[in-house]
Amino acid sequence: MEAFARGMGTPAFLVGLTVFVAAWIVWNSVAPEQLRFDSAALGFIALTLMLSLQASYAAPMLLLAQNRQDDRDRVQIEQDRQRAERNTADLEYLAREIVALRMVVADMASKDFIRTELRSLLEDIEELDDEDGEDQAGRSTTRRGRAGDVDENRAEELREQRRRARAQERDAAGD
Structure with missing residues (x-):
């Protein structure tokens, strides 16, 4: 018909x-x-x-x-x-996700902040290393016992931390 x-x-x-x-x-x-x-x-x-x-x-x-x-x-x-409602809901969801991502990115540490923190840690390690060096110089090498071994182990750990911090700083500066 x-x-x-x-x-x-x-x-x-x-x-x-x-x-x-x-x-x-x-x-x-x-x-x-x-x-x-x-x-x-x-x-x-x-x-x-x-x-x-x-x-x-x-x-x-x-x-x-x-x-x-x-x-x-x-x-x-x-x-x-109905299709328009679904599209609107999808767009609102995506907008919320973008805002959340922007907030997360804003909270992330920048390269400058990381470099500053690494320099600060390196200075702290060097100060501790200098203090350990002064303690070592003031002690008698003949009377080194268990405590002296512990101090040397600690000094070696601090030196290793300092080497790592310098390497990280060089890597960060290279970026």
């Missing part, structure tokens, strides 16, 4: 109907009297009846087709609205 209603709204249908009506009128006006089936003198009653019948069926079919199209449009609008 919809296909027929759709077809009635095409230019081809209008051209076809015009050709049909013109042929009907010409045939019933020009053809021999025995071959005519609709009298021109009576105003082409059969043609009028046929066109009225066609119009009486065409109007409801067109309205039905229009109503069905309206229903399809409503469904499409609802789907579009």
Whole structure:
């Protein structure tokens, strides 16, 4: 039914109907009297009846087709609205994630901060190393016992920490 209603709204249908009506009128006006089936003198009653019948069926079919199209449009609008809501929710989620990432990045330590901290640690280690060196110089090497071994181990650990801190500082400066 919809296909027929759709077809009635095409230019081809209008051209076809015009050709049909013109042929009907010409045939019933020009053809021999025995071959005519609709009298021109009576105003082409059969043609009028046929066109009225066609119009009486065409109007409801067109309205039905229009109503069905309206229903399809409503469904499409609802789907579009739901899709828009999902897209909005996705965009809001992504915006929150971006804000969270910016906050995390803002809290991260910068290279300058790390370098400053490494220099501070290196100075602390050097001070401890200097203090250990003074303690070592003040002690007698002949009386070194267990405590002296512990002090030397500690001094060696501090030297190793200092070497690592310098290496990290060089690496950070190279970046």
